[in-house]
Amino acid sequence: MRAWITLALAWTLCSLATADTLRPPLLLTARAAAQDLSGRWAYSKDLYRTGFTDINGWPAKPRMQRFRDVDVAATEAKGGVGFFEYDLDRAPMLDIPGAWNSALPELRYYDGLMWFQRRFDAPVKPGRRSFLRFEAVNYRSTVFLNGQEVGRHEGGFTPFVVEITQALRETGNRLVIGVDSKHDAQAIPAEITDWDLYGGITRPVKLFQTPATFIDDATLRLTDAGRLVGSLQLNGAQSANQAVSLRIATLGVTLQARTDTNGEARFDTAAPAGLKRWSPESPTLYDVEFEASGDRVRDRIGFRTIAVRGSEILLNGQPVTLRGISIHEEEVGPNPARRIDEAAARRLLTEVKTGLHGNYVRLSHYPHNETMLRVADELGLLVWSEIPVYWSIDWDTPAVLDRARRMQAETIYRDRNRAALILWSIGNETPVADNRTRFHTALAQTVRALDPSRLVSAALLVERQGDILHIADPLLPQLDVIAVNTYAGWYGDDTLEAVRQLRWDVPKDKPLLFSEFGADALAGFRDPVLKPKFSEDYQADYYRATLAMAAQVATLRGMSPWILKDFRSPRREHPVYQNGWNRKGLISETGQRKLAFDVLAEHYRAQRP
Ligand code: GCB
Incomplete structure (x- = not known):
C-alpha cells in the first residue's frame, strides 16, 4: 500500500512538473493556412521497412530510401551502374486526406509502413517562417522535406506541426512522409480495438507562413x-x-x-x-x-x-440533461475512408441535432477532426472528447504515460476555444488494477493542470451482483462525472424483461452518464415475431428496455448510446450480419435509419426543455 502511494505521488509530481512544457507549437486552428496540400499524393508500400532499415538492422540501402531528394528517372536515363528500387515521382497516387485501406481493395488490410510524397511550390517572403501542420496521421510519422528529416510524431488522432523554414525551397519541394500504421504494445491505443485500422494521412496537411515572431x-x-x-x-x-x-x-x-x-x-x-x-x-x-x-x-x-453540483451538471448555472449518441470518425457511405470534411461533419451532427433531438455527442474513442468540433459549436451540440486510452494499454512504461499526456495536450490546445466541448474523458473500459489506476490518476492531474475549466470523466466498466449493477472503481474520486458502458441484454444472456428489472447502486453525490449501451442490428433485417438478435426489432426493444431501466437511476444525467452509425471493425465477422462492420448503429453505414432510431428520437423529443 505504502509503495503504491509513493509511486502514485511520484507519477503525479512528474505529470505536474511538466504540464507547462506540454504546449505544442501552432495548434491554433484559427490561423488561415497559406496552402492546403490536400489532393493527389504518390504512395509506395514498404512492408519490410526497407526505407529505414535493412536486414540484420543495418541502415537502409540508398536505393531503398524513399525520402531522398533524387530524380530517379534522370539518374536512370544516364545509364550505368546506379539503380533504384522505388520512384515516388512515378508511383501510383491516392487522395489525401483519406485512409489507404479504403482507397484500393489490395490495401484494405495493409498494416505497416507506407511512404507518401507531395511536390509543391512555396513562394516565401523574406523574414517569414514556414510550418507544416498535419491534422492527423495514423499512427507514426517521419517527415522529410527535400531529403532532410524535419519531424516525427506518434499518435493517430492529434495534430502536430514541424518548422520547415530552413528546408523549404521556392519551387519543386519534395515532401515525403513515412507513415507506419502498426500499433505495438506501447502504442495508444495498443494492438486491439473495436474499430478499423485506417492507416494514412487521414486529415489535411497545411502549410503556414508567419512573421518571425x-x-x-x-x-x-x-x-x-x-x-x-x-x-x-x-x-x-x-x-x-x-x-x-x-x-x-x-x-x-x-x-x-x-x-x-x-x-x-x-x-x-x-x-x-x-x-x-x-x-x-x-x-x-x-x-x-x-x-x-x-x-x-x-x-x-x-x-x-x-460545472457540477452534487449529482447535477450545470450549464450556465442551470441543470442540463445530456441527450446524446456516440460517434466514430467515419463518414456516411459504403466505403468510408475516415475523411471528415465540413459536409460530412454536418451530415452526422445534423442527424443528432435534428433527427434525434439530441444536444450532446460523445466523440469516441479518440480526438475527432477539428471540423467536428467547429460544427458542434455552430449547431449547438455539447461534446465529450477522449484520447484513445482504450481497453488495455501498457500502464507501467513511463514513456506510454508521457505519450498519453502529450496526446491530451495536443487535443486541449487544439480545442479549448470550443464552447461545445465540456468533458474530457481519460479512458474507456480500462480494467481495474493498481497500475492502471495510477496511470489514470496521473492523466487526470495533467488534464486539470492544462484545462481546469472543463469536467473530467472516464467510461468505466460495470460490476454486477444479481440484479444490482454498480461501479467499484478506485478512479471515482478523480472524476467529476461518472460514466459507464452497460450492455445487459446484448452481451450475456439477460432477457429484455430482466434488463427492465436491473437496478443501479451508484454514488449519490456525482452525476452519472451511460457512456454506452447498444445492440447490433442489420438494417432491413426485420422479424417482428421472433425478434432475434441482429434484427431491427430486437434492437428497438433493447432500446425500450434499457431506457426503462435508465429511468430508475436517480443520478443519471445523460447518455450517449452506442452508436449513431454502423462502423467498420475487423473484430466483427459474422458472415450474415456483420462482415467487418459493428452493427450497433442507429443508422446503417449508408445512412438508412433503423427502428431503434425512432425509439431514441421519441425519448429525446419528450425530454427536451
Ligand atoms: C464497448 C466499446 C466500444 C465497442 C462496443 C461494442 O464497450 O467501448 O468501442 O465498439 O463496446 O460494440 O461492443
Missing part, C-alpha cells in the same frame, strides 16, 4: 465568476514585453496587455452585460480578434460555463 496560441473563456479570461502566447525572438490586444467588435470589447518575459500575455475583464451565452438552444459565437507583433488571428468563440 507570431501568435502561437490565443484563448478566451467565460469563468463562473462572470469574467472573460484568456491568454496569448507569442513565439519568436521578439516575444518578450510586446503589446498585444484582443477585440470582440460586436460586444464593444477591446483589451490591451503586454507579454511577459516568456512571451505570454493575460486578459481578464468583466463579461459585458450584453454577452449572450452559448447553449445548445442558442449557440451564439463571437468573432474574437487577437493582434500582436504585426500578426493577427481571428477565432469564432462561444462563452458558457460548465
Whole structure:
C-alpha cells in the first residue's frame, strides 16, 4: 500500500512538473493556412521497412530510401551502374486526406509502413517562417522535406506541426512522409480495438507562413465568476514585453496587455452585460480578434460555463440533461475512408441535432477532426472528447504515460476555444488494477493542470451482483462525472424483461452518464415475431428496455448510446450480419435509419426543455 502511494505521488509530481512544457507549437486552428496540400499524393508500400532499415538492422540501402531528394528517372536515363528500387515521382497516387485501406481493395488490410510524397511550390517572403501542420496521421510519422528529416510524431488522432523554414525551397519541394500504421504494445491505443485500422494521412496537411515572431496560441473563456479570461502566447525572438490586444467588435470589447518575459500575455475583464451565452438552444459565437507583433488571428468563440453540483451538471448555472449518441470518425457511405470534411461533419451532427433531438455527442474513442468540433459549436451540440486510452494499454512504461499526456495536450490546445466541448474523458473500459489506476490518476492531474475549466470523466466498466449493477472503481474520486458502458441484454444472456428489472447502486453525490449501451442490428433485417438478435426489432426493444431501466437511476444525467452509425471493425465477422462492420448503429453505414432510431428520437423529443 505504502509503495503504491509513493509511486502514485511520484507519477503525479512528474505529470505536474511538466504540464507547462506540454504546449505544442501552432495548434491554433484559427490561423488561415497559406496552402492546403490536400489532393493527389504518390504512395509506395514498404512492408519490410526497407526505407529505414535493412536486414540484420543495418541502415537502409540508398536505393531503398524513399525520402531522398533524387530524380530517379534522370539518374536512370544516364545509364550505368546506379539503380533504384522505388520512384515516388512515378508511383501510383491516392487522395489525401483519406485512409489507404479504403482507397484500393489490395490495401484494405495493409498494416505497416507506407511512404507518401507531395511536390509543391512555396513562394516565401523574406523574414517569414514556414510550418507544416498535419491534422492527423495514423499512427507514426517521419517527415522529410527535400531529403532532410524535419519531424516525427506518434499518435493517430492529434495534430502536430514541424518548422520547415530552413528546408523549404521556392519551387519543386519534395515532401515525403513515412507513415507506419502498426500499433505495438506501447502504442495508444495498443494492438486491439473495436474499430478499423485506417492507416494514412487521414486529415489535411497545411502549410503556414508567419512573421518571425507570431501568435502561437490565443484563448478566451467565460469563468463562473462572470469574467472573460484568456491568454496569448507569442513565439519568436521578439516575444518578450510586446503589446498585444484582443477585440470582440460586436460586444464593444477591446483589451490591451503586454507579454511577459516568456512571451505570454493575460486578459481578464468583466463579461459585458450584453454577452449572450452559448447553449445548445442558442449557440451564439463571437468573432474574437487577437493582434500582436504585426500578426493577427481571428477565432469564432462561444462563452458558457460548465460545472457540477452534487449529482447535477450545470450549464450556465442551470441543470442540463445530456441527450446524446456516440460517434466514430467515419463518414456516411459504403466505403468510408475516415475523411471528415465540413459536409460530412454536418451530415452526422445534423442527424443528432435534428433527427434525434439530441444536444450532446460523445466523440469516441479518440480526438475527432477539428471540423467536428467547429460544427458542434455552430449547431449547438455539447461534446465529450477522449484520447484513445482504450481497453488495455501498457500502464507501467513511463514513456506510454508521457505519450498519453502529450496526446491530451495536443487535443486541449487544439480545442479549448470550443464552447461545445465540456468533458474530457481519460479512458474507456480500462480494467481495474493498481497500475492502471495510477496511470489514470496521473492523466487526470495533467488534464486539470492544462484545462481546469472543463469536467473530467472516464467510461468505466460495470460490476454486477444479481440484479444490482454498480461501479467499484478506485478512479471515482478523480472524476467529476461518472460514466459507464452497460450492455445487459446484448452481451450475456439477460432477457429484455430482466434488463427492465436491473437496478443501479451508484454514488449519490456525482452525476452519472451511460457512456454506452447498444445492440447490433442489420438494417432491413426485420422479424417482428421472433425478434432475434441482429434484427431491427430486437434492437428497438433493447432500446425500450434499457431506457426503462435508465429511468430508475436517480443520478443519471445523460447518455450517449452506442452508436449513431454502423462502423467498420475487423473484430466483427459474422458472415450474415456483420462482415467487418459493428452493427450497433442507429443508422446503417449508408445512412438508412433503423427502428431503434425512432425509439431514441421519441425519448429525446419528450425530454427536451
Ligand atoms: C464497448 C466499446 C466500444 C465497442 C462496443 C461494442 O464497450 O467501448 O468501442 O465498439 O463496446 O460494440 O461492443
